[in-house]
Amino acid sequence: xxxxxxxxxxxxxxxxxxxxxxxxxxxxxxxxxxxxxxxxxxxxxxxxxxxxxxxxxxxxxxxxxxxxxxxxxxxxxxxxxxxxxxxxxxxxxxxxxxxxxxxxxxxxxxxxxxxxxxxxxxxxxxxxxxxxxxxxxxxxxxxxxxxxxxxxxxxxxxxxxxxxxxxxxxxxxxxxxxxxxxxxxxxxxxxxxxxxxxxxxxxxxxxxxxxxxxxxxxxxxxxxxxxxxxxxxxxxxxxxxxxxxxxx
Amino acid sequence: xxxxxxxxxxxxxxxxxxxxxxxxxxxxxxxxxxxxxxxxxxxxxxxxxxxxxxxxxxxxxxxxxxxxxxxxxxxxxxxxxxxxxxxxxxxxxxxxxxxxxxxxxxxxxxxxxxxxxxxxxxxxxxxxxxxxxxxxxxxxxxxxxxxxxxxxxxxxxxxxxxxxxxxxxxxxxxxxxxxxxxxxxxxxxxxxxxxxxxxxxxxxxxxxxxxxxxxxxxxxxxxxxxxxxxxxxxxxxxxxxxxxxxxxxxxxxxxxxxxxxxxx
Numbered sequence: 001x002x003x004x005x006x007x008x009x010x011x012x013x014x015x016x017x018x019x020x021x022x023x024x025x026x027x028x029x030x031x032x033x034x035x036x037x038x039x040x041x042x043x044x045x046x047x048x049x050x051x052x053x054x055x056x057x058x059x060x061x062x063x064x065x066x067x068x069x070x071x072x073x074x075x076x077x078x079x080x081x082x083x084x085x086x087x088x089x090x091x092x093x094x095x096x097x098x099x100x101x102x103x104x105x106x107x108x109x110x111x112x113x114x115x116x117x118x119x120x121x122x123x124x125x126x127x128x129x130x131x132x133x134x135x136x137x138x139x140x141x142x143x144x145x146x147x148x149x150x151x152x153x154x155x156x157x158x159x160x161x162x163x164x165x166x167x168x169x170x171x172x173x174x175x176x177x178x179x180x181x182x183x184x185x186x187x188x189x190x191x192x193x194x195x196x197x198x199x200x201x202x203x204x205x206x207x208x209x210x211x212x213x214x215x216x217x218x219x220x221x222x223x224x225x226x227x228x229x230x231x232x233x234x235x236x237x238x239x240x241x242x243x244x245x246x247x248x
Numbered sequence: 249x250x251x252x253x254x255x256x257x258x259x260x261x262x263x264x265x266x267x268x269x270x271x272x273x274x275x276x277x278x279x280x281x282x283x284x285x286x287x288x289x290x291x292x293x294x295x296x297x298x299x300x301x302x303x304x305x306x307x308x309x310x311x312x313x314x315x316x317x318x319x320x321x322x323x324x325x326x327x328x329x330x331x332x333x334x335x336x337x338x339x340x341x342x343x344x345x346x347x348x349x350x351x352x353x354x355x356x357x358x359x360x361x362x363x364x365x366x367x368x369x370x371x372x373x374x375x376x377x378x379x380x381x382x383x384x385x386x387x388x389x390x391x392x393x394x395x396x397x398x399x400x401x402x403x404x405x406x407x408x409x410x411x412x413x414x415x416x417x418x419x420x421x422x423x424x425x426x427x428x429x430x431x432x433x434x435x436x437x438x439x440x441x442x443x444x445x446x447x448x449x450x451x452x453x454x455x456x457x458x459x460x461x462x463x464x465x466x467x468x469x470x471x472x473x474x475x476x477x478x479x480x481x482x483x484x485x486x487x488x489x490x491x492x493x494x495x496x497x498x499x500x501x502x503x504x505x506x507x508x509x510x511x512x
Contacts, residue, residue, distance in 0.1 A: 069401070088401055095394045099416055109404075147398075154402050 020045035020188055021068065021084055021158060026077035028063055037063045041077070041217045043207050045158075045188055050181050052191045052199045052223065054244065055209030061192050065089055065160045068190070084157040084188060091162040094147045096135035102146055103131040109150045117183070121149050124179040126172055140167035145176070152180065158188040165193070177202045178228050200240040201226045208247045219247045257477040261470055268466075283463040291463035292470075299452060299464075303471040306437050306448040307479060309365070313372030314433035317380055318426060320373070325384030326411055339389075342381055350374045351439055358444040368440045368448065375436030376429050383425040387418040423487030427480050434476050 022044040029036045038060035045051055053061045066072040068079065069089035081087070096105050110118045122128055125145045130138055138146065148164045165173050180189070181202070193199055199206055203223035210217055221243055224232035265288075272282040279287060328338035354371050361367045388411065395413050399405040415422060441450025449468050456464035 090398075090401075093394050094397055096398075097395055097413055097416065099412075109402075150398065151402075 020047065020082050022078075022080040022082060023064075023068075024078040024080070026064070026067065026075060026079065028060070028067055028072065028075040031074070036212065038209075038212075038217060040215065043218050043220060045190075045205070047204075048186050048188050049204040049225065050177070050189045050191060050202060051205040051207070052193065052203035053207050053209065054193070054196070054199050056211065057194070059209040059211050061209060062091070062162055065162055065190065065192060068158075069160055086156045087158045087160070088151055088154060088156040089160040089162065090148060090151045090164050092144050092147075092164055092166040095143070096146065096150075098134050098136055101132050101134055102127065102138075105135075106131075106146070106150060106153070110153050111155065114153050118149075118153055120183070121152060121179075125149050125176055141169065141172070144168060145172075148176075152184070156187065158190065160190040160192070162192045163194075164191075173198065174202075178226070181227050196241060196244060197237070200224060200237055200244060201232055206240075206244060208244055210247065221247070253477050253481045254474070257473050261473060265466070280460070281462070288463045288466055291461070292467045295464060295467060299449060299467055299471050302447070302449040302452045303468070303475050306441065306450060306472075307434065307475050309368050309448065310372055310376075310430070310433040310437045311479070313369050313437060314376050314426075314430055316369070316373040317377035317429070317433065320377055321380040321384045324381055325388045326407075328385055329388035329411075329414075331389075335389075339385060342378070342385065345378070350378075350436070351443070354440060354443050363444045363446050368437055368445050371440035371443075372433050372436035375439065376433040379432060380425060380429045383421070387421060388414050390414065392417045419487075419491050423484065423491065427483040427487060430480050430483055431476060434472065434479075438472070 024042050026041040027036060027039040041060075041064065053064065055061055063072065066089060067075050069087050071089060096102070100108075106118060106122070122131070125148075127142065127146055127149065130142060135143060135146070144164060144166055145168060148161065151159060165176065168176070177198075191199065191203060201224050204225040206221040206223045207218045208221060210219065221240065224236055224240060226232045265285075268282055269285065271277070272284070283291070324338060324342060328335045328342065350371060353374075354367075357367050357370055361370070392413050395417070396405065396410065399409060399413075437448065438450035438453070441448035442454050445451050449472060453465055453468050456462075456468065
């Protein structure tokens, strides 16, 4: 269902100051472990948008995400949240309780005044045909979509999406990402994915983790930041892909 | 289902009797040590009604005792599930008290409360309670992180929801533990009656033991096994009914939830 620009404005929060999250010399290792998960890690999110943490498995992306979300304490360095008040972290293995249908769960989890946003997202995420199902009856891709959807309904300034669209087909993923960027243009997102093309196409800033022992530990790239009204060219995509691959 | 469980019980009991008779005839033991089949049947006929009521009396105490122990186990298990100071203290106390055998404490209970209903009930509940408590604490103290994360992250988590999630996710385990604890409740009641009570099948077994009357003991065992099989089957059926009412069938769900989808 197409919506007018005016309607869309009604279902997004007001713009915030561009001073966002800043990490300076962050370091973390698990208790009783001698090995650092990451060390001397610095980067900043200076403007809202769809940004990415990218890198191979095991370099500490999820640990960093959980540090930022406040789920891991006892890290070193400085983490300045700036104007960001509410941070939500969502990951792809989360489940919904099995005692109610998706419709009932989503209705119950929708804050007041966000019913229109819920309908919009249900439509975009392609979940309308399965609303009468329970979570266990869905495919993995559908499960990830409904999980992400309920997070998007909540109030947040920064959302960290850790493989949140895993197992979702490419076409649906593109539709969902473009809609998120359209509806939540004034929020911060940190998107964790192993799909390089997807990250290069849709993300604004791409923080590439280079792995343990390398300095600097992250390098920041400018992604294509594809939007509904700003499509990317193949040559630009190839250039960004090459830059990121060479950074590793 | 009930029929199958009773048939299983009859088979096992018959096998036990055959083994006993095998021992009797292979070792050429007298009827005084192990009575013959005819004597067992004769004894069974003569005391059946008396023992039937005794077993029912014991079962009633066991059922009430188990209900009390389930309530207590859930109350303490839910209270002790958190990793707070109080929760840790309750868990430690529960584990330590469990290390003390209830049977050893039973004489004190009989001295203080006499040999009536209350003592039997208390001992039955206590013997049934501790294993149940450990299972409930184990289930309630284990977070279902993949489900709970959303509620914690969005500030929606409250203790009732936490308990509901953990109970729902472990419904199968809880049903099995509760059905299994019925054996403990029955055993607890019989032990209590055997030690000092003046009623119940445990009391009858004690008298039979003093008379060295194995036929009476076998009849008592038969009735205990039969009643326990029926009771366990009823408990499992209740568990299945609760589970199936939570996991609705697809057709039922479609009917019941169509209203919700219409809202969306």
